[in-house]
Amino acid sequence: MSTFLDIVASAGLWAAVLRIATPLVFGTLGALLSERSGVLNLGIEGIMTFGAMIGWLAVFNGADLWTGMLVAALSGALFGLVHAAMTVTLGLSQHVTGLGITLFASSLSYYIFRLTVPLASTPPTVTPFQPISVPGLSDLPFIGPALFTQTLPTYLSIVIALLLAYVVYRTPLGLALRMSGENPHAAEAQGVDPIKVRYGAIMAGSALMAMGGAFLTLSAFNSFFPTMVQGRGWICIALVVFASWRPGRALFGALLFAFFDAFQLRLQTVLDNVPYQIFLMMPYILSIAALAVMARRARVPQALMQPYRRGER
């Protein structure tokens, strides 16, 4: 029991929680934004992979780190445009289109990577974002090393979560977004164009997903390999449901999952007589349990996955 407490009481655990959570926060917010407008985006896994690759590649070719993030975001928006054209304008199946984008974007990432980066025994690296010290706060005992030794994109993800919560609930744009996902016919009848709203939400959401991917190669690690997203996109899709489509809860959900993950990593080193695969399963099992409890009360956007066509009811 005391080992558990030791782990929870270590500042390193909490620093790891924030780091692990960051790509999940970006991805979950992106998926949430899209789903709030009424469109599921299962392209997330591939878009995150592509963002990880293209952001890294830009930096590898001499761009600075923030430019790399921006390039990733733009590439994400482009995939979002494709998804929107297929699902909003053409009204195609959102599942099939999203999975298609994931397969396409993942493969394209590896293809571009192979074309542009020579094979080497050790993967080439870039200099990633460095932890910044916040004057005053970083020097606090425990709190400092636990919470204030992160890189800038981590803080950015939290700021975006809070900003999104404000936009969704406190602005006319957020209301238009929610109305488009709840009842696009009512939105249209009141002068909001749900098609434009959906395009915007899908593209902005996809940009956030790609930034989550880029965080992996530009902050968490310093090189790219094709399998590095490792299902984080799917976790984000589940986190949106867990969060009941609320940005604040999405942040909380991402942190909770990251906590399980960071905790099991440390547990592996302490309890070395248990197969490590057991620990690897832990965050996923706990996530499913949490989902089962939380998602029952979730209020799904009523028009989620329903294509909108003018004049049809």
Place this chain on the structure above:
Amino acid sequence: MIADPTAAPVLELAHISKSFGPIVANDDISIALGRGELLALLGENGAGKTTLMSILFGHYTPDEGSVRVDGVELPHGRPRAAIKAGVGMVHQHFSLAPNLTVLENVMTGTEPLWSLRSRTGAARRKLLSIAERFGLGVDPDARLGDLSVGEQQRVEILKALYNDARILILDEPTAVLTNIEAGRLFTTLREMARQGLSLIFISHKLDEVMAAADRIVVLRGGRVAAERKAGETNKAELAELMVGHRVTRPTREPARAGATVFQASRLTVSVGGVERLKEIDFFLREGETLGIIGVSGNGQAVLSQLMGGLVAPTGGEMQLFGEAVAALDVHGLVEAGIGRIPEDRHRQGAIGEMAIWENAVLERIRQPLFSRRGIVNRSAGQAFAATIIEEFDVRGGTPTSRTRLLSGGNMQKLILGRNLYRRPKILIAAQPTRGLDEGAVAAVHARILEARRQGTAVLLISEDLDEVIGLADRIQAIVKGRLSAPVAAEEADPRRLGLMMSGDWSPGDGMLRDGTSSDRNPGEGTA
């Protein structure tokens, strides 16, 4: 406030005509609405009320005519222009988001999209002041989905008023309301008229039209049949105007009624905890047609589902060929020789993506003629379909062509053919000619009359009075899930039928008055 007839009208519909293919929905309709006036638009289903209002609100473009608000002509086909001019519409099916709050539903689209902050405080004050002014009390922060239907309708009205509507159109506003809610709604509407708003409500209920409106415009067959001030008419006159003098009856032989093949006694059907049919009594006899008339939405759909074996009764008794049965089941009905023409031929009558022959044999696919040991006998099925196509004059397809390529009339003839070819003992026909052109209607009617002559007991459920008068030997009206006592077809003049359909069952006819009381005398009813 009583409208001043000399003042210029707030809203003017001038010489509106609109056709959908060969069907004339609106034929040269002109209506003017004064300031502070509450106008009722009365008519049966299919009289053209909803088409007219859709034109006014810009959902349809009229073939001819114009819409003017305060003397300014509205562009056709532009709902936004109508809203801007101050026209608000409350549809029968609400346009609301159940997961959002009342205030959010009302506010959507009323502010510039890129404002940094929603001005919820100001919006709440405006909403509450409107609500108070017209007595439309509602909690702005309640989640819409938690509200009752009546409250949701209030939100729809508030939404229109929040957008500064001065002219309010309500499409069958009481269709979804309880009696108490309906009463409250009309109090509100009267108050709104008193404060200078102009209102039109669409209805087919004589009581509420008489009670609430200043003026009544009766539509019939796409035309203005009459216009009356509320004080200068009565229900009987309105019923007659609404239904019209329609006594053109095709010559047909008198019925030779045989044995009773089906009897329902005090039958009740609840769907989802709501009683859709309440203690209904009727019976069917060989060689005789029972017609059920009524305005749509009064339980006809459930009645046809019941007779088609899709829902089971929750109370009362049924006798089929003299034996008590607890419920009808689809397979059993087919085996017992009961033919069904479902209400919605596209969804329940036929499978559009399948071949004509497949639809022709589908309900009997288990019979040895059409399949053996699980293997379908295609040639027998196709031969059967060819026979039906030939005998019932189904045009536009061969046995192997896809059913959805048939026109509505031909699809109906196919469905009729597959049922009548076997000489069914009972035929359940629900809205058999809805949406068909005149030629197809005549063909369907001829077939039903022929089946009756050959001894089939026919149950005809229809909203078309002409059809019921033309085909039925006995007629019962269905109102709010209850059936009136039967009247013989010879005694059924349009006025009496109109009153029956409006639920005004006078005791003198040996019938019940409309329904709040459920105590009926034993011995009354199916006599």
